[in-house]
Amino acid sequence: MVTPDDFAQVTTIPAPGPADFAHTRPSLYDGIHDKDAASLFQVFDHSQIGLAMIDAAASQLWVGQGVDGSAVPQDRYVQPFWPGAEPQPWSAFFLSWCYKQAVNRTPPWSNPGLVDSIHAWARSTNSVVHTPMRGDVFGVGSTHVGLVTRSMTDTILTLEGNTVTGCVRPNERSHSGLWFARI
Numbered sequence: 001m002v003t004p005d006d007f008a009q010v011t012t013i014p015a016p017g018p019a020d021f022a023h024t025r026p027s028l029y030d031g032i033h034d035k036d037a038a039s040l041f042q043v044f045d046h047s048q049i050g051l052a053m054i055d056a057a058a059s060q061l062w063v064g065q066g067v068d069g070s071a072v073p074q075d076r077y078v079q080p081f082w083p084g085a086e087p088q089p090w091s092a093f094f095l096s097w098c099y100k101q102a103v104n105r106t107p108p109w110s111n112p113g114l115v116d117s118i119h120a121w122a123r124s125t126n127s128v129v130h131t132p133m134r135g136d137v138f139g140v141g142s143t144h145v146g147l148v149t150r151s152m153t154d155t156i157l158t159l160e161g162n163t164v165t166g167c168v169r170p171n172e173r174s175h176s177g178l179w180f181a182r183i
Contacts, residue, residue: 050135064167094161
């Protein structure tokens with residue numbers, strides 16, 4: 001039987017203030033009604049880095065390549081990692097930028113611009129998961145990555161860069177054919 005003492009460490013975490021939680025983060029106790037172990041573990045299993053990455057991504061909504069040829073994504077997300085690089089697909093760079101904004105350090109994967117590098121890092125650190133949660137990374141093979149903002153039975157809601165519209169935007173995707181990693 002689970003007792004309140006089993007969760008004593010959880011209660012020692014200082015409560016964040018409103019400024020620490022942008023509108024994109026759920027309340028720490030969302031979904032907990034009966035305080036049973038399963039619902040507590042579900043809430044506390046979220047990656048804090050992943051949640052902070054969602055905050056960074058949300059701050060960039062609709063940033064994209066301008067019709068006038070402006071290259072905000074190239075300048076903002078690619079150049080900090082690869083100065084002088086030619087224009088190129090930037091979803092992995094955007095994810096790497098979100099990581100750097102969240103923790104103020106370079107991402108742990110070897111190449112910030114390659115989806116394969118992010119996936120290889122996730123496999124080598126046993127970070128690949130089968131059931132996505134808010135704050136997880138999703139990948140479409142070796143071509144595209146983004147962040148899971150909500151997971152449902154067969155679909156996920158996401159924030160991702162370099163979409164078909166060429167900007168940072170929310171999206172809905174089927175789980176089918178995707179890989180997931182917990183940062």
